[in-house]
Amino acid sequence: MSTTEESIMAPEHASAQGKGGSVAYFIDDRLASANFTKRLLDKVFPDHWSFMLGEIALYSFIVLLLSGTYLTLWFNPSMTEVIYNGSYVPLKGVKMSEAFSSTLTISFDVRGGLLIRQIHHWAALFFVAAVSVHLLRVFFTGAFRKPREINWVIGTLLLVLALLEGFSGYSLPDDLLSGTGLRIAQGIIQAIPLVGTYVSMFLFGGEFPGTSIMPRLYSIHILLIPGILLALITVHLIMVFYQKHTQFPGPGRTESNVVGFRLFPIYMAKAGGFFFVVFGITVLIAAFVTINPIWLYGPYTPSQVTAGSQPDWYIGFLDGAVRLMPNLETSLLGHTISWNIIVPALVVPGIMFTALGLYPWIEAWATGDKREHHLLDRPRNAPTRTGLGVMALTFYMILQVAGGNDVIAAAFNLSINSMTWTFRFLLFALPPVAFVITKRICLGLQRRDNDKLLHGYETGRVLRLPSGEFLEIHEPIGEVERAKILAKPDVIPMELPASVDANGVRNPKAAKSVMRAKLSQWFYSDVIPTPTDEELQEAANHAQHELHAAQSHIKEIASH
Amino acid sequence: MNELEHPTSEPYGSKEGKDLVSGITIFPMEPHVPRKSDIDPKAARRAERQVATMFATSSLMIILFVVAYVKIPNTTLITIPVIGTVNANHLATGFAFGMAILLIGIGAIHWAKKLMPDVEVTQERHALTSREEERQEVASSFQRGKAESGFAERKIIRRSLLGALALFPVPLIVLLRDLGPLPGTRLRETIWEKGMHLVTDATYRKIKASDVPLGGLINAVPENLLEIEHEEENLNQRGKASIIVVRMDPADIVSQQGENWDYQGILAFSKICTHLGCPTSLYQQRSHHLLCPCHQSTFDLSDSGNVVFGPAARRMPQLAITVDSEGYLIAQSGFDQPVGPSFWERG
CATH class of the missing domain: 2.102.10.10 (Rieske [2Fe-2S] iron-sulphur domain)
Known part of the structure; x- marks a missing residue:
């Protein structure tokens, strides 16, 4: 059949296939996309509430692009001074930058302008929060393992970019609060050894504050970073699509399949609907809860500051680190190294994000596990990883809380000095404690799982036997739970290599291998084996027996 | 091959019922428990009504939005307990818009959960590694290209190219020079x-x-x-x-x-x-x-x-x-x- 004939035939097929058919034929005649489209429509995604966290991040990002585009229609990033003459009376006649004045215009003179600003700010807070919690979900379930390491690295980059994007946007209104944040950022840049003053002069077009920074931040905020974010998010999603989503263990779930619902129509409706839910809730919160009321802070001037100044939540950990760092500064050969600034503001976050990005390889190296993983770990079944994660989270949380030490001190009437010292101590003392406790909890949960397998769950029905003995009825757990528990993977720690081979020759690589093997054994230490088939069988027999005994007792009682 | 479906309860992997990859015992899929709306036509109709009501209310909210936007002056302030004094136009338009969007979302999810099939489907994963022959073919293609280009043998071309590429970003950096003045003694003086x-x-x-x-x-x-x-x-x-x-x-x-x-x-x-x-x-x-x-x-x-x-x-x-x-x-x-x-x- 010639192509001409085919394309002539196409409309007839289309009418048979319904209205959408002609569009489908039009596209397929040009892209041969039928095979891809079929796979797309039929694609199966697994169902779990925690898989929606990444969706929230994605949808918040779309809301940000939409609301941000509207804001650009009225916002003017210029730092030229003007005398405000808009409808917000308390600031009438006050000198301010056009950036601040146009933000006031959006808030008070453009109908719906305040709503768009509030949507944009709330969506930014939700975006970073969703990215962070999504990251925690991926970490604690081991979803970052082979073959998904690249996507983990992209995710880490997305988090860093989200922080930069948030900070640059927060600075744009040129209000007193954000200007103070910008001043701190400038101080940090200026403290970079060797090039700090140059970078600062170039970025700000001279000294702080200058009049160049807002237009520059603006192009970074609305073009550069969103462009990179959009590109990376696209790659992130294509990878999820191509590699197929991970799934939690359960009946019928294996390493080589995906169990769930098809994209069309179930996920089209569920995920599409969820976009509207995220968007709708953001709009409602924006309508009812005021965020960043810049008109109360006033315009920025470098000689003023507000007490209790706080950044947006996601910068809190950095602010906390800067607050906790002791005041070390070295003067060396006519040069100043400000440890009190570069350590908390550059070195600590540098190490944190590098370690985060490299974690999949660190764990694979430590465990020697190079297999593909498509079934997720329940966090309890990877106690060392879960412990490490909670340890890092504890470190982060202490920095976060320390970032609000003045607010806490004021609220609870505490001494800021003793609080700072307490946080300095806790920053090093708490994370190891958190590691140990978390690991213990995980192991405890594993033992409980084994108990459930062997002895069933406690029904809460207690029998008193004629002999006076009390007996609680245990019932076997359901198949779904049983499958979940039994899916715990067997772990194989690396074996210690022999330091000499069979001929008594020293193995030069032994020392390194011993270290790795020890690391692997530490990672997998305190393994609690799942009951063997024999043990399960025996427990089942025992339970059956007990149940019979109990039932005959009941019958006995009934017959009396 | 990745379109296999197993709505039945056949276990995967080897005959012993173990996952061939992980060695984990495989349990058959749990039997599907029908929802009320699957078996009771009344419940299905109720769900249908609920979804349609949500979509219809969403449309009403959009009308409310337009009315509020046009009719409520941007200067009207109202005081509401807990929230405080707020701009009435902001509150009304935000509420209407937010509800309109939210109702579309909740409606769609409700529709999917109550009325679309909830039988889980199984799809096979495809291998994420190419076959060894294919990898070898890539390697040989690369070797062929490398040989054809003469990149390895023609040292003088290679080195001069690397030199040129190393210098190519210089203008990109130099062009940033006029972003600002050099620090000089500015930071020392008041x-x-x-x-x-x-x-x-x-x-x-x-x-x-x-x-x-x-x-x-x-x-x-x-x-x-x-x-x-x-x-x-x-x-x-x-x-x-x-x-x-x-x-x-x-x-x-x-x-x-x-x-x-x-x-x-x-x-x-x-x-x-x-x-x-x-x-x-x-x-x-x-x-x-x-x-x-x-x-x-x-x-x-x-x-x-x-x-x-x-x-x-x-x-x-x-x-x-x-x-x-x-x-x-x-x-x-x-x-x-x-x-x-x-x-x-x-x-």
Whole structure:
């Protein structure tokens, strides 16, 4: 059949296939996309509430692009001074930058302008929060393992970019609060050894504050970073699509399949609907809860500051680190190294994000596990990883809380000095404690799982036997739970290599291998084996027996 | 091959019922439990009504939005318990718009959950690794291309190309040069100089020594700041030259950065924190401590402005002051050190 004939035939097929058919034929005649489209429509995604966290991040990002585009229609990033003459009376006649004045215009003179600003700010807070919690979900379930390491690295980059994007946007209104944040950022840049003053002069077009920074931040905020974010998010999603989503263990779930619902129509409706839910809730919160009321802070001037100044939540950990760092500064050969600034503001976050990005390889190296993983770990079944994660989270949380030490001190009437010292101590003392406790909890949960397998769950029905003995009825757990528990993977720690081979020759690589093997054994230490088939069988027999005994007792009682 | 479906309860993997990849015991899929709307046509119709009601209400909300946008003036304020006084137009349009969107979302999810099939489907994963032959083919293609290009053999081309590529970003960096001036001595200088009057920060009035109350604090700037009309330069100088003037009992002064830099217990210090440049603003007159609100660095103004707490590493620079013939405060000289946060070249 010639192509001409085919394309002539196409409309007839289309009418048979319904209205959408002609569009489908039009596209397929040009892209041969039928095979891809079929796979797309039929694609199966697994169902779990925690898989929606990444969706929230994605949808918040779309809301940000939409609301941000509207804001650009009225916002003017210029730092030229003007005398405000808009409808917000308390600031009438006050000198301010056009950036601040146009933000006031959006808030008070453009109908719906305040709503768009509030949507944009709330969506930014939700975006970073969703990215962070999504990251925690991926970490604690081991979803970052082979073959998904690249996507983990992209995710880490997305988090860093989200922080930069948030900070640059927060600075744009040129209000007193954000200007103070910008001043701190400038101080940090200026403290970079060797090039700090140059970078600062170039970025700000001279000294702080200058009049160049807002237009520059603006192009970074609305073009550069969103462009990179959009590109990376696209790659992130294509990878999820191509590699197929991970799934939690359960009946019928294996390493080589995906169990769930098809994209069309179930996920089209569920995920599409969820976009509207995220968007709708953001709009409602924006309508009812005021965020960043810049008109109360006033315009920025470098000689003023507000007490209790706080950044947006996601910068809190950095602010906390800067607050906790002791005041070390070295003067060396006519040069100043400000440890009190570069350590908390550059070195600590540098190490944190590098370690985060490299974690999949660190764990694979430590465990020697190079297999593909498509079934997720329940966090309890990877106690060392879960412990490490909670340890890092504890470190982060202490920095976060320390970032609000003045607010806490004021609220609870505490001494800021003793609080700072307490946080300095806790920053090093708490994370190891958190590691140990978390690991213990995980192991405890594993033992409980084994108990459930062997002895069933406690029904809460207690029998008193004629002999006076009390007996609680245990019932076997359901198949779904049983499958979940039994899916715990067997772990194989690396074996210690022999330091000499069979001929008594020293193995030069032994020392390194011993270290790795020890690391692997530490990672997998305190393994609690799942009951063997024999043990399960025996427990089942025992339970059956007990149940019979109990039932005959009941019958006995009934017959009396 | 990845379109296999197993809605039945056949286990995967080997005959022993173990996953071939992980060795985990495979359990058959749990049997599907029908929902109420699957078996009871009434429940299905109820769900249908609920979904349609949500979509219809969403449309009504959009109409409400347009009406609110047009009819409610942007200046109307209303007071609502808990929320406080808010712009009525903002609240009404936000509520209507938010509800309209939310109802579409909830409706779609409700539809999917109640009326679309909820039987889970199984799909096989495809291998994420290519076959070995394919990998070999890629390697040989690469080798062929490499040989054809002569990249390995033609050393002179390779080296000159690498050199050219290494230099290619240079213009991209050089072109950034005019983003700003070189640091020079800017960070070391302020516009303070000998004999300069101290004027108040807001109203630019000269400060008479006898008018400074004991325990009081005055924010001040140099008088010549007024002469700088260029807006950018004015802002930059304000960011460096701002000072605070405090008066304490001369007996309370433990030490100063220079001899007789005070005038009868009146001391002047830079206002810009030596940590990260925030304007310090909280002064405790009894302890003479000056606190920066950003990171809580605390300076003792009665003791040379030394750091008594917090992350700042250097004391607050002091400005030597005295009075002119009419009793107004003036500077004895400019600052003897750079003010504000540290930098590499500071020394």
